[in-house]
Amino acid sequence: MPRIVDREERRRSSADAVFRVIGREGMDAVSLRDVAAEADLSMGSIQHYFSTKDEMLLFALNHMRARVITRFEAKLARMKNPSKRQYLRTMLNMLLPTDDESRQEATVNISFFASSVNNEQFRELLRQGYAGLLVAIELQLQAAADAGELREGMDSKTEAAQIFYTAQGLIGPVLLGVTTPRRAVALLDAHLDRIFRD
Amino acid sequence: MPRIVDREERRRSSADAVFRVIGREGMDAVSLRDVAAEADLSMGSIQHYFSTKDEMLLFALNHMRARVITRFEAKLARMKNPSKRQYLRTMLNMLLPTDDESRQEATVNISFFASSVNNEQFRELLRQGYAGLLVAIELQLQAAADAGELREGMDSKTEAAQIFYTAQGLIGPVLLGVTTPRRAVALLDAHLDRIFRD
DNA sequence: AGTTTTGTAATGCGATTGTATTGCTAAACC
DNA sequence: GGTTTAGCAATACAATCGCATTACAAAACT
CATH class of the missing domain: 1.10.357.10 (Tetracycline Repressor, domain 2)
Known part of the structure; x- marks a missing residue:
């Protein structure tokens, strides 16, 4: 064998x-x-x-x-041919616990986060994960800004941070059932509406 | 004894x-x-x-x-005599791990969250905590709206949810050092700027 | 063909865990 | 004043843990 x-x-x-x-x-x-x-x-x-x-x-x-x-x-x-907005939306929604697979991933991530209290290697990996996601969102938003797809007065870095952290903050409450995946997605869509031109 | x-x-x-x-x-x-x-x-x-x-x-x-x-x-x-905005700002900033005490509280909360996977009583308490915070923010924002302190076109419920989840999402990254407490506070302030009139 | 390496499995062991049990002291009560 | 009860401490105990050890089968290598 x-x-x-x-x-x-x-x-x-x-x-x-x-x-x-x-x-x-x-x-x-x-x-x-x-x-x-x-x-x-x-x-x-x-x-x-x-x-x-x-x-x-x-x-x-x-x-x-x-x-x-x-x-x-x-x-x-x-x-x-996903638009930049669709690309962003997909990335953000994927963070949310919407089905069994993403629920499991969210649970696992939080568990590792808790365990990282006394494990520097865990912390470093989690840091890289957060930073990588944030950079990816920033890049996509900056590209959208360069293409003139964003509304006036939008700072792509600030908006990237805000929408990313909003998505992050939704994970726990959705897992607990404080809010629903549907409402969470709607909240992120409202945020995207505010960033992108019609 | x-x-x-x-x-x-x-x-x-x-x-x-x-x-x-x-x-x-x-x-x-x-x-x-x-x-x-x-x-x-x-x-x-x-x-x-x-x-x-x-x-x-x-x-x-x-x-x-x-x-x-x-x-x-x-x-x-x-x-x-805190203004409604100051009241909100204080509440939101308090969620962030800015000093030893709030860092400890954030760590403890995340640990309990992770443990809640197989403990319904934990989940129920955490649910109540999240829901209570969200309602408190909604009430304060609604009061500000009634007092005419918000900009045009602001839906207080939507904005309450967005700023609350943003604060929630900042906790983890601040704990890990992906971003700093200062930048986190600045991000929330930027959000408040967008909601409140000058 | 014989040796080495790799995958699999079973078991032993020391350490640590939550809980139960017991004993003891001193305040509280009838 | 004897009894009860609350606070405190030590210890026993069964269960579970990570890890080490051992044994064995089969593929790989020389």
């Missing part, structure tokens, strides 16, 4: 198992035994692919970013 | 110890032994005041809300 497996693929699918456990029972419940069971592996196998639990979680956090990017690009590919 | 203590006060100071442990080492590190040591109590005492660990954490989460409200009212009391 050995050697017929792709090592990285095994690590990725184990990370997916980690996400399912976190999404179902929270980060506290993530034990090597639980992850092994969820991934249909023995605990020895998990140990074979990850030197420590910390390394497993760190890999999982890295894998999460790749997963989100993949999901974003898949959504973009489904649109033909 | 017995009976000369205020039971509720003991529970509150134990909750403060819980917050210090969470702020320093994260929620995972919260054990009854750690909390007891942090509160300068024996483990037996902690058990005397809380039936279970869950009850202790639930009490702590309740205590957190009381603490935040107390802090807000203290700040407000330090201002003479």
Whole structure:
């Protein structure tokens, strides 16, 4: 049986198992035994692919970013000739917990954030994630500004920050059910309306 | 030695110890032994005041809300005749991790949020917290609108939601250092500028 | 063909956890 | 004044944890 497996693929699918456990029972419940069971592996196998639990979680956090990017690009590919506004809207809406997959990702992200209190590596990865998203939004908005698509008096950096943080702030309340995905999307659309020309 | 203590006060100071442990080492590190040591109590005492660990954490989460409200009212009391805008600004800025105390509170809140994945009582309390804040902001903005302090075409509910979620979204990035408290405050001020007349 | 490496599995172990139990002191009560 | 109760402390205990160790099978390599 050995050697017929792709090592990285095994690590990725184990990370997916980690996400399912976190999404179902929270980060506290993530034990090597639980992850092994969820991934249909023995605990020895998990140990074979990850030197420590910390390394497993760190890999999982890295894998999460790749997963989100993949999901974003898949959504973009489904649109033909997306406008800059559509591009932005897609990116922002993707952050919101609208279906099972995005709910799981949001839950996992918050769990890692909480765990980052005593893990500088987690903090650094999360920092990069936030910064990368913000820059991507800034770039897109700046391009829209250059193309004359924005209303008068709009500072693209300020607007990028405001709409990004609004989306970020919506994640928790939507997860809890304080507001609905529909209302969250409408709020972001109202913001986009204010930024873009008709 | 017995009976000369205020039971509720003991529970509150134990909750403060819980917050210090969470702020320093994260929620995972919260054990009854750690909390007891942090509160300068024996483990037996902690058990005397809380039936279970869950009850202790639930009490702590309740205590957190009381603490935040107390802090807000203290700040407000330090201002003479605050305008509606100043009132709003104070409330929003208080959510941000600007000093040690607010950093600790933000960290604790996020930790409880992550733990709420498998704790409906936590979720319900967090829901109430979010909803209460949002309503308070809506009321204040509506009052400002009635007083003619807002610009034309401002929907107070929409603006309340947008500025509240923006503040919420800023908490994480400020905690991580993606942006600074100063820039976060400036962003909220820019938002207030847009809502209120000069 | 024999050796090495890799994947898988089972088990042991020390540490830590939440909770239960017990004992003791001193205030409170009838 | 004897009894009850609240506060405090120490300890026992079962469960669970991450990690190390061991064993074994099969592919890969020389």
